Amino acid sequence: MDETHNKRPGMVDVIAQTAYFLVSPGARHITGQTIHVNGGAFTTR
Structure with a gap:
């Protein structure tokens, strides 16, 4: 959860x-x- 932008579990x-x-x-x-x-955890291509 710490790696997501929305700080919530999927x-x-x-x-x-x-x-x-x-x-x-x-x-x-x-x-x-x-x-x-994924809550924005991976924002790269």
């Missing part, structure tokens, strides 16, 4: 919400992206 529901978004119509134009759901 929770299962956050991963689930991200996956839910990615299979929703709102994400239909997203292609070839890496989505880091």
Whole structure:
């Protein structure tokens, strides 16, 4: 948690919400992206 920008632990529901978004119509134009759901722990390329 000390390495994240938001200083919070990752929770299962956050991963689930991200996956839910990615299979929703709102994400239909997203292609070839890496989505880091890590609280900003890795900010480099």
